[in-house]
Amino acid sequence: MTIATREHDAQPAHSSAGADLDARRLDRDEHDEGSAARLAEAMGLLPHEYQTIRSALERIPTHEELAVFSGMWSEHCSYKSTRHLLATLPKEGRGVLAGPGSHAGVVDVGEGWAVAFKIESHNHPSAVEPYQGAATGVGGILRDVIAQGARPCALLDFLCFGNAQSPQTARIQRGVVAGIAGYGNAIGIPNIGGRTQHHPGYEGNPLVNALAAGLIRPHAQRTARAHGTGNVVLLVGAATGRDGILGAAFASEALGSQEQNRTRRSHIQVGDPFAGKLLMEAVLSFPAELGPVAVQDLGACGIACATFEMAALGGVGMDVDLSSVPLREADMTALEIFLSESQERFALVVQPEHVPAALEHFRSVGLTAAAIAVLTDSGRVRVRKEQSVCIDLPARLVAGGAPASRFAIAAALPPLPELPADHNTPHEPLLTTLQKLLAQCADAEPIYSQFDQTVGNRTVCGPGQASAAVLRLPDSMRGVALTLSGRGDLCAVDPYRGAQAALAEATRRLACVGAELLAITDGLNFASPRDPIEHRRIAEVIAGLGDGLRQLGVPVTGGNVSLYNESPRGPIPPTPMVGALGVVPDVRKVPRARLQAGHTLLVLGELSDEPGAAQYTRLRYGSDVGSPRCDLSAEQRVARLLCALIAADAVAGLSAVTQGGLVIALAKLCLRSDIGAALSLPASPRPHFQAFGEQPAQVLAWLDRQRVAALRQLADVHAVPYHVLGEVGGSDFQLVGHGALTMRELRTAWRGNAPDAARTSTQRSAGTHVS
Amino acid sequence: MTHFEVIVQPRPGVRDPQADAISAAMHDSGYDGCSAQSVGRFLLLSVDEADSEQAAAKARAVCEGMLVNPLLETYVLRSAAKPAASAVYREGQP
Amino acid sequence: MTPAAAVNDSGRGRGRTPRAAVVVFPGSNGDRDLLEALNLSGFSARLHPAHMALPADVDLVGLPGGFSYGDYWRAGMLASRARAVQSLPAWLAAGGLVIGVCNGFQILVEAGILPGALSYNQPPRFVHRWIEVEVTPAALRNQSPWFGQARVGDRLRMPIAHAEGRYVHPQGDDVIATRVPLVYCENPNGSLADTAAVLDDSGRVLGIMPHPERACEAVLGSDDGAALFQSARQFLTSQESA
Structure with a gap:
C-alpha cells in the first residue's frame, strides 16, 4: 500500500503552526543546521526522520525539500506506523491480478x-x-x-x-x-x-x-511505473490552484498580514463532477497507440506525490518544470504548485513523439493539459520554476524511504468490560426492546434514495x-x-x-x-x-x-x-x-429479499442465547460490554449451504442476520415486504439474547411450505442446523408468547413519526400491469 | 419590515466549477468573448425590525451563522427598498 | 409523409432496421444506457456528439439522462443551446421520433420543444426510487408512436433518478388533458397533476422523467420500459411498409 491516499491525518505535530518562522527568509544561503532542524520539527517531521534525511542527503535540505518530506513522509502517504502490521495480512489468492x-x-x-x-x-x-x-x-x-x-x-x-x-x-x-x-x-x-x-x-x-x-x-491494466529516459510527464485535467494545501507542509509558509493571509491561504478542495466526468472519459479513451507508459491519479501532495511515486516505482528520475503547470491563480509559489491538491487531475507518462497528440486529446474536450517533466536516468526528482532549482531529491528516499515509526505499544489491552450480573434476567418485554432497537437500526432509505442506484x-x-x-x-x-x-x-x-x-x-x-x-x-x-x-x-x-x-x-x-x-x-x-x-x-x-404471504420462514444456523456484545447490549447497559460472538467455521458451512440452495433454486429468499440480531432481521424483512408474520422462538432463559444477541452465522430463509423438506435435506448435508420460525402473512408482527405489534406500529418505530414528504399524492386505483 | 439583498459568492481563489462550465457552454454555443467569472446565490431577505441598525445586525447574524460557509464563500449585504419583482412572482403567473 | 419516406434517399429506407442517434452532451451519463436499450429493442443506434447538427439518416433521436454541463445554472439550460438541439426543429420537420429521458426531458423543455418547465423536486433533493407510472388517455389521443402497445390504465415500473423533475406549467389543465401520457402512481417530486411525461402536439416528441431505458430487462428489475421503444420501432417499420 505505498500508493498515496488523500486522507489528511490530523497529526498533532503537523497542526502546530510554526508561527514564528518566516519561511521566505530561509533561503538556502542562510539556512543553517539549527534552523533547518527547527523547521523540520515545525512541519511535523520527527527528530529521527530529520536525521535520516540529513545523512542521506549529506547536505542541509531546503525549505521546499523539507515540505515535500513532511507531506510524503506523513502517515497517509507513507504508512510509517502501520506498514509492518499490514505486511502480515495475506495478499495472495485465487484470481488476484x-x-x-x-x-x-x-x-x-x-x-x-x-x-x-x-x-x-x-x-x-x-x-x-x-x-x-x-x-x-x-x-x-x-x-x-x-x-x-x-x-x-x-x-x-x-x-x-x-x-x-x-x-x-x-x-x-x-x-x-x-x-x-x-x-x-x-x-x-x-x-x-x-x-x-x-x-x-x-x-x-x-x-x-x-x-x-x-x-x-x-x-x-495500467501502472504508475514510469520508465524510459526522455519520456514526458503530462499533467491533465483541471487547472491547479491553492487547494487543500493544509497544515502539513504549510505550517511555516507565508504568515503575512491577516488580510494577505486570507487571500493567500489554502482553499478547501472543491469537487467538480462535471470536469471529473470529462476527465474520466478522456483518460479511459486515451488512444492505445499513444501509450501511455504510466498513469497516476493526483491526490495527497499533488504533483509532488505523483512525480516521486512514479519515479520511485520505475527506478527513474524526473526533471520537473513547474513554470509549465496550468494555473488557476496567479503568483503561486513553487511549493504551492508542487503540493497543491486541486481535484480532477491525472499525470500520464508518454513518449516524446506522442506529446502533441496526447495534449490535443485532452484539450479537445475542454480540459487543460501540459508537459511538466521529462524522465531522466538520475533516480532523482529535480524541480525548478523558471530557472531556479528548489528541490533535488532521490525519488526512493522520498517515496518509500520514510523510516518506520516506533511508537510504544501496550503489552495487552485492559480487560474486556464484563456483562453486568443481571444479564441472565430479562429486563423488559421483548417487543418493547424490538421497538427501541428498530429506532436505532433506522431505515436507511432516506439516505440511499438520494443516490442514483441504477445508472449504467x-x-x-x-x-x-x-x-x-x-x-x-x-x-x-x-x-x-x-x-x-x-x-x-x-x-x-x-x-x-x-x-x-x-x-x-x-x-x-x-x-x-x-x-x-x-x-x-x-x-x-x-x-x-x-x-x-x-x-x-x-x-x-x-x-x-x-x-x-x-x-x-x-x-x-x-x-x-x-x-x-x-x-x-x-x-x-x-x-x-x-x-x-x-x-x-x-x-x-x-433470491430477492421480499416475503410473500404463505411462505414458511426459517433461520439457518444455530439458535443460541449466549450473551455477548451487540447493539442490544449497548441499548440495555448504555455502553459497549461483553464479547462479540463470532464463529468463522460456522459461517463457512452456512455459506456453502446458501450457495447450494441458490444453485438448486431451493429457496424463495434469503436474508442475513446482522446488526440488531435475529428478530430485528425478521422485523426489517417484514417491513420491506410490507407484510406481517406469525413467528415463534424456543423458550429460553435469556430470550433477549436469543432474539437480539447477534448470534453468529444466522440467515433467514423463506420458501413454500411443501419445499421445506428439500431444504432440510440440503441443510443436513452441509451440517447446518435450522429452525422453522413460522408463517408469513397478515398485518401483525407476532412473536408467540410475547405478543404482537401491528405493522403500522412497527413502521413507526423504524421510520419515526415523520411522514415521508416525498410520497404525497393520492394512491391511484390499481390498473393492469404491462407484461 | 426592512429588506436586504444577500449575494453569496465563492471566495476569491476557491474553485468555481459552475462558472467554468457556464463559460465552456457559452463558448460552445457561439457566444465568443463572454465568460462567467463567478456563480453565486441571491437571497431577498426581510427582517421584521424597523430600526435599520438592528435589522442589519440581524441580517449579518443570519448570513454568518447560516447562509454563508466562510470556508468556501463570501457575501455582500445590501439594503433593498422593497422586494424585487422576482420575489413576488408566483408560479403560473409570469 | 412518413419519416422514412421523407428522406429515403439520404439513408432512411424501407424494410430495414430503424436507425437511432443518441446525443452525447458533455456530462451526459445515461448515453450508453439509452443506446443499449434502443439496440435491444431492434434499433441500430449510435452515439452523436452534441456540437454537431443532427444527422438526416436516422429515424429516432434520443437525448439521454445525466448531468449535461454538470446541471450547473439550470438543469438542461446550457445543453439546450448545443447545435444538435438547435437543429432539432428542422430535423423534426422531416418526420422522425424524439425521446428525451430525464436530463433529456429537461433539455427539451429548456429548448422550448416541449411545453412547461422542470423545477426542483419537492422535497428539494435528488431522489432515486423504483416507481410506477400509469398510462392516461392522452397517451392514445394522438396515436402517439410511443404508446402503440399501451392501453389506458397500464402500469409501468421503472426507476426515477433526478433532482429537478417537478413539472410545472402556467396553463396546467389543458396540458394535462392532452399532453401528459404518463402519471406517477405516487407522486415523488411534487409534479403538477402527477405528470411523469409530456408529449408535443404531434405525439412524436416524448419527454419522460423516469428511466424506461433502465427498465428493459426483467433481471435488472423490470422490462416495462421496453414497451416504449418497441412501440416506436413498430411505428417506424409499419410506416415504412405502408
Whole structure:
C-alpha cells in the first residue's frame, strides 16, 4: 500500500503552526543546521526522520525539500506506523491480478473480465466541510480505479456518525450524504450499497469511507511505473490552484498580514463532477497507440506525490518544470504548485513523439493539459520554476524511504468490560426492546434514495433489495457481488474478534446472493498510534483480520489506513471496514429479499442465547460490554449451504442476520415486504439474547411450505442446523408468547413519526400491469 | 419590515466549477468573448425590525451563522427598498 | 409523409432496421444506457456528439439522462443551446421520433420543444426510487408512436433518478388533458397533476422523467420500459411498409 491516499491525518505535530518562522527568509544561503532542524520539527517531521534525511542527503535540505518530506513522509502517504502490521495480512489468492501497491486491487471474475476495487477514507476533510469532504472523497477513489485502467461501475459508502439525535451529527450527516450524492450522481456511477452507523464515539469525528469498483479486461491494466529516459510527464485535467494545501507542509509558509493571509491561504478542495466526468472519459479513451507508459491519479501532495511515486516505482528520475503547470491563480509559489491538491487531475507518462497528440486529446474536450517533466536516468526528482532549482531529491528516499515509526505499544489491552450480573434476567418485554432497537437500526432509505442506484444498467440488486449488492457483467448473466461490513462498537470491546465479526458478516452477506467471498479491500480507521493502548488496538484489529482471512483463505488486495481519528470526547472506536467481492454464477438465480404471504420462514444456523456484545447490549447497559460472538467455521458451512440452495433454486429468499440480531432481521424483512408474520422462538432463559444477541452465522430463509423438506435435506448435508420460525402473512408482527405489534406500529418505530414528504399524492386505483 | 439583498459568492481563489462550465457552454454555443467569472446565490431577505441598525445586525447574524460557509464563500449585504419583482412572482403567473 | 419516406434517399429506407442517434452532451451519463436499450429493442443506434447538427439518416433521436454541463445554472439550460438541439426543429420537420429521458426531458423543455418547465423536486433533493407510472388517455389521443402497445390504465415500473423533475406549467389543465401520457402512481417530486411525461402536439416528441431505458430487462428489475421503444420501432417499420 505505498500508493498515496488523500486522507489528511490530523497529526498533532503537523497542526502546530510554526508561527514564528518566516519561511521566505530561509533561503538556502542562510539556512543553517539549527534552523533547518527547527523547521523540520515545525512541519511535523520527527527528530529521527530529520536525521535520516540529513545523512542521506549529506547536505542541509531546503525549505521546499523539507515540505515535500513532511507531506510524503506523513502517515497517509507513507504508512510509517502501520506498514509492518499490514505486511502480515495475506495478499495472495485465487484470481488476484493486482494487490496492495497498485492504484486498486484487481481480481479476475471470469468471462474475460476483472474487477478493480478499493476503499478509501476522507474522514477529516468531511469533518471540516461535510459536503466537499465527502464529494472529493468519492472523486478521489474513482480516480484510483480509473488510474488502474478500469471503467468505474459502482460506488459503496460506509458512514459513521455520532449520536443520531445531536444537531451536529444531523448537520454533518446531511452534508456528507449530499456530497456523496452530488459527486456520484453527476459523474454517473451507481451507488449500490452502504452502511450508516451511529455511535457516540464518532461525535465530531465522522468516518466517511467510499469504495469504488470498476470493470477491466485483465490485460488492459495500467501502472504508475514510469520508465524510459526522455519520456514526458503530462499533467491533465483541471487547472491547479491553492487547494487543500493544509497544515502539513504549510505550517511555516507565508504568515503575512491577516488580510494577505486570507487571500493567500489554502482553499478547501472543491469537487467538480462535471470536469471529473470529462476527465474520466478522456483518460479511459486515451488512444492505445499513444501509450501511455504510466498513469497516476493526483491526490495527497499533488504533483509532488505523483512525480516521486512514479519515479520511485520505475527506478527513474524526473526533471520537473513547474513554470509549465496550468494555473488557476496567479503568483503561486513553487511549493504551492508542487503540493497543491486541486481535484480532477491525472499525470500520464508518454513518449516524446506522442506529446502533441496526447495534449490535443485532452484539450479537445475542454480540459487543460501540459508537459511538466521529462524522465531522466538520475533516480532523482529535480524541480525548478523558471530557472531556479528548489528541490533535488532521490525519488526512493522520498517515496518509500520514510523510516518506520516506533511508537510504544501496550503489552495487552485492559480487560474486556464484563456483562453486568443481571444479564441472565430479562429486563423488559421483548417487543418493547424490538421497538427501541428498530429506532436505532433506522431505515436507511432516506439516505440511499438520494443516490442514483441504477445508472449504467447493471444493477441487479441495489440498496435494500438483498443482503449484498449485485451487478451484472456486460453481455452476460454472470455477476459480481459487493458488500461492506464492519462494527466499531464490537471492536471497541474486542478489536480482534470485532474485526473477525466483520469478515463473518461479509461472508454471510455475499452467500445470501450466491457469491463466495473472493477478496477484500480494507478501510482501517483508528485513533492515534502514539497512544500505547490505541496502538495495541490497531495491532489487534489487523491480527484479527489476518488470522480470519487465513482461515477463510481470502486475500486483501488493497485498502487504506486512516489514523488520528479523535475528537475532544476521545478516540473513535477502532473501525475496520471490510469491502468484500464475490462472483455470482447466474444473476437470474439471486433470491430477492421480499416475503410473500404463505411462505414458511426459517433461520439457518444455530439458535443460541449466549450473551455477548451487540447493539442490544449497548441499548440495555448504555455502553459497549461483553464479547462479540463470532464463529468463522460456522459461517463457512452456512455459506456453502446458501450457495447450494441458490444453485438448486431451493429457496424463495434469503436474508442475513446482522446488526440488531435475529428478530430485528425478521422485523426489517417484514417491513420491506410490507407484510406481517406469525413467528415463534424456543423458550429460553435469556430470550433477549436469543432474539437480539447477534448470534453468529444466522440467515433467514423463506420458501413454500411443501419445499421445506428439500431444504432440510440440503441443510443436513452441509451440517447446518435450522429452525422453522413460522408463517408469513397478515398485518401483525407476532412473536408467540410475547405478543404482537401491528405493522403500522412497527413502521413507526423504524421510520419515526415523520411522514415521508416525498410520497404525497393520492394512491391511484390499481390498473393492469404491462407484461 | 426592512429588506436586504444577500449575494453569496465563492471566495476569491476557491474553485468555481459552475462558472467554468457556464463559460465552456457559452463558448460552445457561439457566444465568443463572454465568460462567467463567478456563480453565486441571491437571497431577498426581510427582517421584521424597523430600526435599520438592528435589522442589519440581524441580517449579518443570519448570513454568518447560516447562509454563508466562510470556508468556501463570501457575501455582500445590501439594503433593498422593497422586494424585487422576482420575489413576488408566483408560479403560473409570469 | 412518413419519416422514412421523407428522406429515403439520404439513408432512411424501407424494410430495414430503424436507425437511432443518441446525443452525447458533455456530462451526459445515461448515453450508453439509452443506446443499449434502443439496440435491444431492434434499433441500430449510435452515439452523436452534441456540437454537431443532427444527422438526416436516422429515424429516432434520443437525448439521454445525466448531468449535461454538470446541471450547473439550470438543469438542461446550457445543453439546450448545443447545435444538435438547435437543429432539432428542422430535423423534426422531416418526420422522425424524439425521446428525451430525464436530463433529456429537461433539455427539451429548456429548448422550448416541449411545453412547461422542470423545477426542483419537492422535497428539494435528488431522489432515486423504483416507481410506477400509469398510462392516461392522452397517451392514445394522438396515436402517439410511443404508446402503440399501451392501453389506458397500464402500469409501468421503472426507476426515477433526478433532482429537478417537478413539472410545472402556467396553463396546467389543458396540458394535462392532452399532453401528459404518463402519471406517477405516487407522486415523488411534487409534479403538477402527477405528470411523469409530456408529449408535443404531434405525439412524436416524448419527454419522460423516469428511466424506461433502465427498465428493459426483467433481471435488472423490470422490462416495462421496453414497451416504449418497441412501440416506436413498430411505428417506424409499419410506416415504412405502408
